[in-house]
Amino acid sequence: METHQIDLSEAQLLQIYQHLHQIPELAMQEKETHAYLLEIIHHFDQTYLEIWTPEVLPTAILVLIHGKAPKRTIGYRTDIDGLPVAEKTGLPFASQHPNVMHACGHDIHMSVALGLLAHFAAHQPQDNLLFFFQPAEESLNGGKTAFERGIFKGKWCPDEFYGLHDNPDLPVGAIGCRMGTLFAGTTEVDVDFYGKGGHAAFPQDANDMVVAASQFINQVQTIVSRSVDPIEGGVITFGKFEAGTIRNVIAGRAHLEGTIRGLTQKMIEHIDQRIKEVAAGIGQSYQAKVTVQLNQGGYWPVENNPQLTHNFITYMKTATDVQFVETAPAMTGEDFGYLLAKFPGTMFWLGVADDSQLHSATLTPNPQAIQIGIKAITGFITHRMSEKA
The missing domain is CATH 3.40.630.10 (Zn peptidases)
Structure with missing residues (x-):
């Protein structure tokens, strides 16, 4: 050149x-x-x-x-x-x-x-x-x-x-x-559940975090269907679920990783807040400690x-x-x-x-x-x- x-x-x-x-x-x-x-x-x-x-x-x-x-x-x-x-x-x-x-x-x-x-x-x-x-x-x-x-x-x-x-x-x-x-904005979501492990034969002596995390995922799906204006839209996907080590041991911990997508920053912040509220409710219902980490970084709408x-x-x-x-x-x-x-x-x-x-x-x-x-x-x-x- x-x-x-x-x-x-x-x-x-x-x-x-x-x-x-x-x-x-x-x-x-x-x-x-x-x-x-x-x-x-x-x-x-x-x-x-x-x-x-x-x-x-x-x-x-x-x-x-x-x-x-x-x-x-x-x-x-x-x-x-x-x-x-x-x-x-x-x-x-x-x-x-x-x-x-x-x-x-x-x-x-x-x-x-x-x-x-x-x-x-x-x-x-x-x-x-x-x-x-x-x-x-x-x-x-x-x-x-x-x-x-x-x-x-x-x-x-x-x-x-x-x-x-x-x-x-x-x-x-x-x-x-x-x-x-x-383009939508995106937020990474990590959720950790802390309960009590135990023998599969004695569930009354444990606190199963597979059940707690599963209920959390089910309830989170209602955020978009019931807490988001359908005209505005949003997406919540949990693509990773980790819990347990063997079939006959109740898992005392669970870890989820997911992503949030929204077309406005206001909508993303609304979904973030609802996820925190659902996590708090699951923690109270299952007598578990539930922590939520949200990382949006620079990926705004x-x-x-x-x-x-x-x-x-x-x-x-x-x-x-x-x-x-x-x-x-x-x-x-x-x-x-x-x-x-x-x-x-x-x-x-x-x-x-x-x-x-x-x-x-x-x-x-x-x-x-x-x-x-x-x-x-x-x-x-x-x-x-x-x-x-």
Whole structure:
């Protein structure tokens, strides 16, 4: 690649995508990815660029493009980490890192971001543009970590934030979005039950935590069916139940692990509270000690800002070269939700037309979506900068 690259060609974008696909790294370990991203960025015209790799989050990269006459700073975020998945695509450019794969399409996300950055580095924008290459989306909530470590301050603070996620169910290059919540928020739930073990033949001398934990699971199912507005919805799933050691010994302990999903932060907090109340009731009913641990971290619902999202959707619907799809909310989680709780903004989908779903070992997004997405997003950002407010 030549120094002072103008716009990245389709061939260059494909080369970048394939290289990124080969070097996936887990959350907060994205050193090789970080180095490669910096190598590409340093080939762009540096006239208007300012690059910062914060010591408090060493695999993150922030790039500020200084605008001609800035009225605002428009933020654009891309995630950069991979997943602990052994790739089974059979691609010639498959992951070179054993048991780690870009199974969620973050290689697509980064390629689009680099294409946008190359364009605006060479064509100075009106407003300031802030690109945030974020580590640790899949785990360790990198967005929340970045915010809490004070990265978004001064000139590095966006007035509004945008980001995309690839979508295998949408046509190649299609833009999907909706008013309200795009992704659900998620909370991890661990519940421990402490009773008294004993011989299976003498239940009166023990306090069976298999029974207590089972009743807890049954009662928790009524939270969504009877304590949640059916129009709003919610999900509670306990996927792990551990208790006992042998068939003829009553278990004095039990451990559950589950997840909560909700479309608003208010709903998640409501479900959290109801789970605590059910646990307290089970503890009292079965004379057991029941403890509940809830961990949401940065995985808040992705609640799109009404005004900015209306603006985004209106542009994408009217742009002649954009295929827009209004999408339903998804119950999957995304840590961009935390940043959207701190900054107004919008998250949207980019269609990649694949039979395999996100997080699968065979995910093979169509890379033609990259250039189509860059064109659509460049058009929107240019339109946004033309607006007074």
